[in-house]
Amino acid sequence: xxxxxxxxxxxxxxxxxxxxxxxxxxxxxxxxxxxxxxxxxxxxxxxxxxxxxxxxxxxxxxxxxxxxxxxxxxxxxxxxxxxxxxxxxxxxxxxxxxxxxxxxxxxxxxxxxxxxxxxxxxxxxxxxxxxxxxxxxxxxxxxxxxxxxxxxxxxxxxxxxxxxxxxxxxxxxxxxxxxxxxxxxxxxxxxxxxxxxxxxxxxxxxxxxxxxxxxxxxxxxxxxxxxxxxxxxxxxxxxxxxxxxxxxxxxxxxxxxxxxxxxxxxxxxxxxxxxxxxxxxxxxxxxxxxxxxxxxxxxxxxxxxxxxxxxxxxxxxxxxxxxxxxxxxxxxxxxxxxxxxxxxxxxxxxxxxxxxxxxxxxxxxxxxxxxxxxxxxxxxxxxxx
Amino acid sequence: xxxxxxxxxxxxxxxxxxxxxxxxxxxxxxxxxxxxxxxxxxxxxxxxxxxxxxxxxxxxxxxxxxxxxxxxxxxxxxxxxxxxxxxxxxxxxxxxxxxxxxxxxxxxxxxxxxxxxxxxxxxxxxxxxxxxxxxxxxxxxxxxxxxxxxxxxxxxxxxxxxxxxxxxxxxxxxxxxxxxxxxxxxxxxxxxxxxxxxxxxxxxxxxxxxxxxxxxxxxxxxxxxxxxxxxxxxxxxxxxxxxxxxxxxxxxxxxxxxxxxxxxxxxxxxxxxxxxxxxxxxxxxxxxxxxxxxxxxxxxxxxxxxxxxxxxxxxxxx
Numbered sequence: 001x002x003x004x005x006x007x008x009x010x011x012x013x014x015x016x017x018x019x020x021x022x023x024x025x026x027x028x029x030x031x032x033x034x035x036x037x038x039x040x041x042x043x044x045x046x047x048x049x050x051x052x053x054x055x056x057x058x059x060x061x062x063x064x065x066x067x068x069x070x071x072x073x074x075x076x077x078x079x080x081x082x083x084x085x086x087x088x089x090x091x092x093x094x095x096x097x098x099x100x101x102x103x104x105x106x107x108x109x110x111x112x113x114x115x116x117x118x119x120x121x122x123x124x125x126x127x128x129x130x131x132x133x134x135x136x137x138x139x140x141x142x143x144x145x146x147x148x149x150x151x152x153x154x155x156x157x158x159x160x161x162x163x164x165x166x167x168x169x170x171x172x173x174x175x176x177x178x179x180x181x182x183x184x185x186x187x188x189x190x191x192x193x194x195x196x197x198x199x200x201x202x203x204x205x206x207x208x209x210x211x212x213x214x215x216x217x218x219x220x221x222x223x224x225x226x227x228x229x230x231x232x233x234x235x236x237x238x239x240x241x242x243x244x245x246x247x248x249x250x251x252x253x254x255x256x257x258x259x260x261x262x263x264x265x266x267x268x269x270x271x272x273x274x275x276x277x278x279x280x281x282x283x284x285x286x287x288x289x290x291x292x293x294x295x296x297x298x299x300x301x302x303x304x305x306x307x308x309x310x311x312x313x314x315x316x317x318x319x320x321x322x323x324x325x326x327x328x329x330x331x332x333x334x335x336x337x338x339x340x341x342x343x344x345x346x347x348x349x350x351x352x353x354x355x356x357x358x359x360x361x362x363x364x365x366x367x368x369x370x371x372x373x374x375x376x377x378x379x380x381x382x383x384x385x
Numbered sequence: 386x387x388x389x390x391x392x393x394x395x396x397x398x399x400x401x402x403x404x405x406x407x408x409x410x411x412x413x414x415x416x417x418x419x420x421x422x423x424x425x426x427x428x429x430x431x432x433x434x435x436x437x438x439x440x441x442x443x444x445x446x447x448x449x450x451x452x453x454x455x456x457x458x459x460x461x462x463x464x465x466x467x468x469x470x471x472x473x474x475x476x477x478x479x480x481x482x483x484x485x486x487x488x489x490x491x492x493x494x495x496x497x498x499x500x501x502x503x504x505x506x507x508x509x510x511x512x513x514x515x516x517x518x519x520x521x522x523x524x525x526x527x528x529x530x531x532x533x534x535x536x537x538x539x540x541x542x543x544x545x546x547x548x549x550x551x552x553x554x555x556x557x558x559x560x561x562x563x564x565x566x567x568x569x570x571x572x573x574x575x576x577x578x579x580x581x582x583x584x585x586x587x588x589x590x591x592x593x594x595x596x597x598x599x600x601x602x603x604x605x606x607x608x609x610x611x612x613x614x615x616x617x618x619x620x621x622x623x624x625x626x627x628x629x630x631x632x633x634x635x636x637x638x639x640x641x642x643x644x645x646x647x648x649x650x651x652x653x654x655x656x657x658x659x660x661x662x663x664x665x666x667x668x669x670x671x672x673x674x675x676x677x678x679x680x681x682x683x684x685x686x687x688x689x690x691x692x693x694x695x696x697x698x699x700x701x702x703x
Contacts, residue, residue, distance in 0.1 A: 050494070082458075083489040087494075120422065121456075123420055142552075178515055181513060189449075
């Protein structure tokens with residue numbers, strides 16, 4: 001049994017520390033004295049660098065310590081993963097590019113052609129994180145007017161067509177959202193492997209779609225029992241359809257030599273926040289079931305960082321310090337490894353890890369935490385087989 | 386306005402070159418790993434064009450081969466300075482998402498992206514691509530696509546409710562909103578295509594044709610653009626074959642299966658014919674020849690300097 005570990009590329013800007021909410025790496029925050037601002041020299045003139053140079057540094061760090069690849073997120077205010085991946089393809093050797101995208105934004109035949117080309121450019125290093133739930137009313141920001149459940153129907157059809165045309169020429173499809181007549185990738189493109197498909201979404205509509213098409217079902221970290229139930233449900237539903245579903249967790253870590261040092265970092269981050277910022281971070285209305293589950297974890301008025309500890313080594317305040325999920329793992333290298341192993345015994349087959357700042361934490365986690373996995377005396381990994 | 390010269394990187398040309406599947410290494414020891422592939426060749430063509438002082442690369446849409454947008458991004462960081470103009474169909478997807486991808490590309494490459502919207506394919510080809518927009522709405526779809534893409538780029542909140550696209554509260558925030566929108570290249574010789582370009586193109590690229598035909602098309606489009614209160618620049622996609630003496634040029638032309646509208650001749654002759662086109666008002670020259678790498682060097686080294694000398698004289702005389 002082997003487990004794939006990915007590391008996130010911060011296409012949404014990068015903090016230099018958990019203690020500082022300014023995106024001081026790149027051009028997401030105005031240039032300040034501490035800002036590494038690719039693109040500007042000391043006099044504010046163009047220095048030839050761009051944010052992709054920073055992302056490239058993180059990708060190279062992650063691949064050099066053994067991460068298999070990285071998730072490149074997609075929000076309204078991120079650099080686009082379909083652009084970042086080919087830009088970095090020729091500067092990395094083994095790093096897989098996990099492209100997050102909402103299928104409704106692309107024609108599935110065109111997407112298949114783009115994907116096969118990217119497979120050719122990278123030697124098969126393309127992976128998909130298919131997003132469907134999205135942000136409710138803000139879907140219209142993207143120019144998408146479909147309802148929540150319709151979007152899952154559309155995603156299912158998108159993947160029907162995507163895989164269908166990849167099977168070669170002579171493919172026809174007559175769906176509610178997509179129709180193709182006698183299409184298909186040319187033999188040159190069709191011989192590439194279809195990218196592995198990672199799937200997010202917590203609603204029933206999402207699970208149904210995932211059961212049909214996903215290689216990995218991806219969840220944010222939730223309290224372990226809750227996550228165990230969810231993974232069991234996904235695997236059961238897929239098995240009923242005659243398939244096999246792997247499960248993955250996307251989780252932030254604060255890993256330090258000792259537990260005290262790790263909590264000290266979290267505490268410093270929490271105490272750097274204004275009370276107003278703590279209230280804002282509860283998040284706005286959403287029709288994403290996963291986001292709502294995360295919001296339910298957050299106390300509205302935490303005044304101390306340790307009120308947000310929901311279980312040993314689990315802290316529910318990460319979303320206060322940066323956008324994204326609330327729950328993450330905090331502890332010594334050994335404790336972090338133990339929590340990851342516990343997740344493996346509970347049905348996790350792969351991980352997307354992240355830490356702030358992304359470059360330095362990739363080294364820390366890759367060099368200190370990952371090598372501990374499967375090596376402890378208790379032999380948790382053997383027990384999982 | 387200075388003349389812009391682009392080299393055409395056609396992914397369907399020399400399809401076996403650098404293709405790992407085409408390797409045969411029974412006798413010699415071949416140490417190339419699968420990481421050496423077709424994209425190294427694309428990057429070489431780009432580097433050749435950059436080194437011989439082309440202003441950019443034009444990447445036509447070839448549905449049977451690599452996607453032009455992926456190729457453009459994959460080679461962007463190995464070829465400095467060049468403008469990159471991938472051609473894609475308006476059926477590629479959401480206009481908002483296309484604009485967002487364009488903005489990312491612009492941010493990371495010092496604003497070197499151009500957009501070429503492919504002329505509509507026939508109905509069978511469109512059905513193969515899952516595109517079922519009725520024939521008579523194709524130009525309207527392209528116009529909406531560009532209006533939405535430019536709209537979300539120009540500022541927020543952007544609202545749009547059209548036949549093909551709908552957006553509410555759209556528009557990019559900092560830092561995505563700090564780069565220029567890509568220059569838009571449209572094509573086509575029909576009345577509808579010219580009138581769409583008058584309203585929506587930055588540059589209209591004509592297919593290579595006799596000068597008299599091009600003159601007529603330019604006059605028509607110019608008049609339409611004036612009526613629309615806009616100005617559109619003119620360009621041409623021009624196959625060329627140039628050799629250092631007339632006999633060689635003639636011999637290669639006969640063996641090469643060139644399109645009828647290709648310009649063939651010595652370096653000086655080809656440069657002169659291109660300068661004749663510039664006199665008509667064409668300012669964007671997409672030059673194309675099979676065997677893309679070697680020809681990029683040849684045209685860039687021998688024809689472009691002569692062409693520049695001639696057009697500078699034209700400009701000075703005017």
